[in-house]
Amino acid sequence: MNPSTLIELPLRYKPWRARHLKLVIRDMGGAARQPEGEHLAHLRGAIDWLCRAQDVRDGHTDAGGVAAGWSFEDGWLPGYPETTGYIIETFLAAAPVLGCLELLDRAQRMIDWELSLQADDGAFPGHFGEPGSHPVIFNQGQIMHGLVAGYTQLGRQDCLEAGLRAGHWLVAQQDADGCYRKFEHNGVPHVYNTRAIWALAAMGVVGNEAGFIAAARRNLDWALTQQRASGWFATNAFVPTRHPFTHTIAYAIRGFIEVGVLLSEPRYLQAAEAAARGIMAVQREDGWLAGTYADGWVAHGSYACVTGVAQMALCWLRLAQLTGDERFRSAAQRAIDYVKRTQRLDDEDEVVRGAIPGSAPIWGAYSRFEFPNWAAKFFADALIMDLGDSVVPPVPAAARGRAR
Incomplete structure (x- = not known):
């Protein structure tokens, strides 16, 4: 972006504001140029920022939810049920690593807030x-991830009860072929729902619900029909006329990985591995991945979807654990290092300090001019997993060694 472009930005982004202008000018000098620190320093930065996002009120009245993020257009956003759901897992994982018991209390408050939103039919x-x-199908599944964590890690029976009601609602919306066509973002099917179905499968395992397991298999079997020879998934973008963001590609891959583990299903793991190897082959040495990819892993856009880079680090780390192939771990570490260079740890601005941008540069097409909370969440998860060679979230005990 050259300086003349600033005056062409839509007025809703308010580019004339000092804070906004400062961020744009910084990225005009080259995105992802911050120094790389130790994992723990970057983890503390991301978690501290997520805590501020939970604490912010700024005219909102949420009592425990985490603000969706901060944007040029609206400042701090309202609490976001979808992503608060899976941030519960992150705070539970980060608490022992950082020695911060306060994070457990924060996770409990997130759960309380989520439970207050559930309708009588189980929907959120x-x-x-x-x-x-x-x-929305996808959002329902992400909230269910938090309920699985609340039950399996905190022993909350109310999370199991709410999770079972939520799962029955999900099953009821599924078409006979396993696809979801109702209650979908933009009214179209999405392969990346595999990440929602991961939560359905987990709730099926811990709650002994065979119907949930069968529905999970139907959805992933449908999703397999969308995979191309390159490993890339069709029907995986927010809208059919566009290429999928790296963000949704990683969502789909992680869903295949974890449902494959939960159900001891090699076909799902093989699909995840094919996609993960395909995108790994086009990763730059500095860890950068393009914002979107077409079939054959043809890159589109000159920006990075930083959120998706962090998510791919998670996918590669998980596959390194499962396959023993250290090339996955190396790709993950390059991705983590790239994301580190987008995070400002010493910025005096509390909106910026510790945040992860949706895109680099910040005006990239994914979450343009935003610091979304899920970017910080996925980066924190990747750091925790790499630090301890652990899994975030942990595989429920009921699923370990489970036979097909």
Whole structure:
């Protein structure tokens, strides 16, 4: 972006504001140029920022939810049920690593907030839960991840009960072929729902619900029909006319990995590995990945979807654990290092310090001019997993060694 472009930005981004202008000018000098520190320093930065996102009120009245992020357009956003759900897992994982018991209390408050939003039929609201918002399949699954964690890690029976109601709602929306066509973002199917179905499968395992397991298999079997010879997935973008972001590609891969583990299903793991190797082959030496990819892993866009880079680090780390192939670990570490260079740990601005941008440069097409909370979440997960060669979230005990 050259300086003349600034005056062409839509007015809703308010580029004239000092904070916004400073961030744009910094990235004009080259995105991802911050120094790389130790994992723990970057982890503390990301978790501290997520705590601020949970604490912010700024006109909002959420009592435990984590703000969706901060944007040029709206400042701090309202609490986001979808991503608060899976941030519960992150805080539970980070608490012992950072020696911070406060994170356990924060996770409990997130759970309480989520449970207050569930409807009688088991559905959770989509978007920010504002009046008139409708449930969304993907969002439902991400909230269920938090309920699985609340039950398996904190022993909360109310999480199991709510999770079972949520799972029955998910199963009821599924078409006979395993695809979801109702309650979908933009009204179209998405392969990346595999990450939601991961939560359904986990709840099926811990809650002994065979119907959940069968529905999970149906969805992933449908998703397999969308995989191309290159390993890339069709029907995986937010809208059909566009290429999928690295973000949704990683969502799909992680879903295949973890459902494959839960159900001891080699076909799902093989699909994940094919996609993960395909995108690994086009990763730059500095860890950068393009914002979107077409079939054959043809890159589109000159920006990085930083969120997706962090997520791919998670996928590669998980596959390194499962396959023993250290090339996956090396790719993950390059990705982590890249994300580190987008995080400012010493910035005096509390909005910026510790945050992870949606894109690099910040005006890239994914979460443009935003610091989304899920970017910080996935980066924190990757750091925790790499530090201890652990799994975030841990595989439920009921699934370990489970036979098909």
